[in-house]
Amino acid sequence: MLRKLIDESAAKSPWIYHINAGSCNGCDIELVSVLTPRYDAERCGFKLTGSPRHADIVVVSGPITVQTRDRVVRTLSQVPEPKVVVALGSCPRSGNVFKGSYSIDGPLDKYCHVDVSVAGCTPKPEAIIAGLAKAAEILKEKRKEMH
């Protein structure tokens, strides 16, 4: 009973931690706009946290640059289970216009399992919300798998 409640609420209260892995800030601004009164992601329980220890969903934006690579991996590893990784925008999934640059060491799925990928440069806020909702569902599934 309690376990079921916990599973259910996993999808209802996904807390987001946002990593900028060399992004041009376009996706970052769009992610913030998702939480503004206009789109109000908080009505689904989304909340931006300041520490990976609190997070359920890790949103990574930007092509993984050489400088940020280790830091992204380290931070991802510090998120407690269950966790979901969301690649925000085209950069983390392909490198986008930065592909082939000497300073790019992407894509993100070289380093960890990406659960949801929101494409676009930049993705629309609606798309981001859809992706986050998808991530919340996956979070619930992962939580169920934990026991």
Next chain:
Amino acid sequence: MNIVLIILKWLFHILVFPGFLFTLCAALLLAGIDRKLVARMQNRVGPPLLQPAYDLLKLFGKEIIIPRQANKKAFLSAPAVGLASLLVTSLLLPFSASFVAVSGVADVIVVLYLLTIPAVAIIVGAASSASPFAGVGLSREMVAVMAYELPLTIVLVTVCRKAGLMMDESGMTFSLATVMQYQAEHGAMITKLSMIPAALAMLFIIPCEVGAHPFDIAEAETEICEGTLAEYSGLPLAFYELAHYVKMFILTSLFCVLFLGGFTTGVVVVDLILRLIFCVVVTFLCITVPHAVCARFKVEQVFKFYWTWVLGLALVSLLLVWLGL
């Protein structure tokens, strides 16, 4: 037989009402209303009313990471101690002049000290987690405690003196039950002219003591990565969140006891509903509105604000009461 009954009564008080279960439900409800109200003030839909409960339940299901450098025992037991002391405080707050679970001759002082324990628990927990962010956070938390404790003391003394002048032959009372009694007989404290500055000061103190938005310098998530809570995850974090909600309820409840105590009917259920309504109003005034309106203060601004304006308000009230107004 008698002893069994007494123990059962105590267990009821501790576990159900007004202790654990009731405080928990009321606190979660209050937190939900607060978040909803903030959202409505910003023209948002806002999270569901039960969002705090969802948050807690989710945190129960998360993995608990204990950093390698942390002192494990202190790291895990600090949240429980903080929550426990808040629950004890909830037993001491009277609901009407006649109903209080635990009464004492000088429970005002006990409440004052029990309310510092959650802050100490947060600080010790943060210290034991060995994170530099937590270090900065605990330093700020302590500055906040120093900032609000002085005016809070004066507000409590003022109320005690005001009630004691009438109700106690020594001219001073330290019993919350007597404060309630006074208000039942002479009208609520907030209706007295001399007490209005003190009530205002208390309204300023509550958000800082709770760590609500404009005064959440210790947990500033954008500057110092949740500060004191930076290393916490899972169940201990849930305990801290819960302590945060419970503190909100306890403090607004304390405000009701100190300033809005007169409006009681004697029927426990009606009193309860009244108390909850008052709590929501107070929460709206002192937590929701600043949250929706203000940006976060800087550390020294908080300190200065409390040691000048709020202190001044409290002192004015104390002086007026001492002059017999």
Next chain:
Amino acid sequence: MMAMNYLGSFLLIILGLYMMVSKRNLIKIIIGLDLVDYGANLLIVSIGFRDGGTAPIFTLSELFSGAYFVDPVPQALTLTSIVIGACVTAMSLALIIKIKDQYGTIDSHKVRRLNG
């Protein structure tokens, strides 16, 4: 007559205190401390004094009828106090020697590692 004694003793005390406040040499501070001590001792002896009194030996008052003696208690107190003062002086001088060893100076404005 006795007023001079009292005045003298308080003057000694005040001069000693003045010396302790104003002199920077540690040894001079100790001299000031001794002045204060001696002032106190002079005060004690003066308080026990009675004009025309003999030495506080019992047989003397039996010898001369009508003789009375000075109060013996303050004299005993003075002895004790002098001994204690000597101890304090010795101790402080020993400390000054060690301070000179360690700090290389006995200027009180330079012997201030512990402050604030």
Next chain:
Amino acid sequence: MMQHFPILSIMVLFFGAFLNGIFGGKNAKARKIIVLASIFLSFLMVVAMTGPVMLEGQIISYWLGNWEPAMGFAFGIGLEVDAVGLFFGLIISTAVLVSGLYSFEYMSHDDALGYYYTLYLMLGGGVLGLVFSGCLFNIFVMVEIMTFSAVALTAFRNEKYGALEAAFKYLVVGSIGSTSVLVGTILLYNQTHTLNLAQIASILPSVSNGVTAVAFGFLFVGFATKAFLFPFQPLAADAHAVAPSSISVLISGVLTKTGVYGIIRLVYVLYQSMNLGPVKTLVVFIGTLSMFICVTMALAQHDFKRLLAFHSISQVGYVITAVGLSTALGVAGGLYHAMNHTLFKSLLFLTAGAVLHQTDTTNLDELGGLSKRMPKTTVLFLIGAASISGLPPFNGFASKWMIYQATFEAAAAQNNFGFALVGIIEMLTSVLTLASFIKVTQSVFFGQMPKKWENVKEVGNGMIIPMGILAALCVITGVAPSAVEKYLLAPATSAVYSVGKYINAMMGEGFAEGVSLSSETVAVDLGRSGYWNPLAWLALLGILLFGAFVAFVLLRKEAKTKESEAAEMFGSVDEKFEPFFSGERAEFSQVGGSDMFWGFKKVMRPYLDFMHDAHSGVVNDYVRWAVECLALVLLYCVLCGL
């Protein structure tokens, strides 16, 4: 037999010092036996006296050489143990005992231990002699003995930074205090022609003139200097901080108490002037000043022991303030806090000593993270810190509660706004105390550990057990205040007020009535005092157990360690359990010591700078403080015509 215990309990210590001087220089075993035997014997004798004095309300008096008073005049030197004296005697002999037990391991790295123990026993004997003495001049002698040995012990580790300097300052300023006690004594002798406390007490109320007022000023300043109260001398911190920790315990827990004892004796028994407004104002003002200023000084310190030293003045300020309120509750609260202060401050100094012993430093900026290496010391420190900050359910809370209640009730009863402000300052001081102990907790025991303390070990049982005794006492006196109140505080408070009984015990029955003082035992009603509802604390216990249950059982089940991606990538170090460092590799970055409380320090900067400059460390300045305060107090006494 019982009537010989006062003199024996003192002489055992002095005799031990003598024997130790002869036999203990080289032979460690003989030294240990002599020290242990003398401190235990003395402790047992003091405890044995509690039976008649505390429970039956007797007063033990003893005339040296059996020179009993004749014709209503006290010739001999007397010892008199009433409940106040015995209360302080108990505190003192407990502290001496614990300090002695602790010394054996703590001082094991030092040499010249023969001298150390000789001086230590002399210090104990001197202090015990002071509180049992019934003669004003003997009080002066004992003050000198204890100051002398305390100075020597402060300079004991004279190779350490600043030890000699602190000892010198202590000697100079302490001598001013002693001299002013002497001058006060002799002026009183001039007026009353006796040195016996009881007889002075019977004569003084009828002779009140300028000379007695000046004598009051001198004696008050003398005892206040001995209590290290703030405006009289600012160097307590120097002396406490550099002495070996076992001696800091005695200086802070015991020597300051003798000053408190002296002030209580002076104002309540000798002059019986505590009901006068000016005296009340003076004592409460001095107490509040030292309480508040020293706690702010402590906040700015970055040395563990120096910080503790400032706190001990601050806590003595509490005691003096409570005593100055001149209500039964205030006196009881003050005495209770005096006892608690000895317990928790000794505990804290001993933990500081343990840290010093293992790491050889007490600098808050250098230490950190020791809780992983010294878990027992950490727990003991936390108990002490919680006690001194007045967190329930430890003893500091119980006594502070009594003091607050006494202050506010006195304020309300006399409609005195000043006392209400004093009460508020007391509560503020308590928060600032908490803050500075949070600083120590974070900087020494928690936070990150510098590399150089990797190999630090826990101290041995020889140091843990004395600390454990004190911690246990802290908890016991905290959770059973009603027992403390019944067996210790009520008799002691009653004795403070029963001056007639005190006089009669010394001078013979009917003497007090002769000078129109009642010899009845004054009954003390502490009924409404800071009290303890056991059921509430049962509730606390229940909820705590619940919390512990949740925290430990559930957490242990849930806590699983999983290999993280980072571990695969970076090799063996599992980054998951490193502290979060914004993604960077975790490096050493301890937030502690001087880094703490930035906002507070920024706002208070002008004040803190001023206080820092005032504590200049120059001995002339400290003498000037003492002299100026002496002058002011004398002027005040004369103007108010006490």
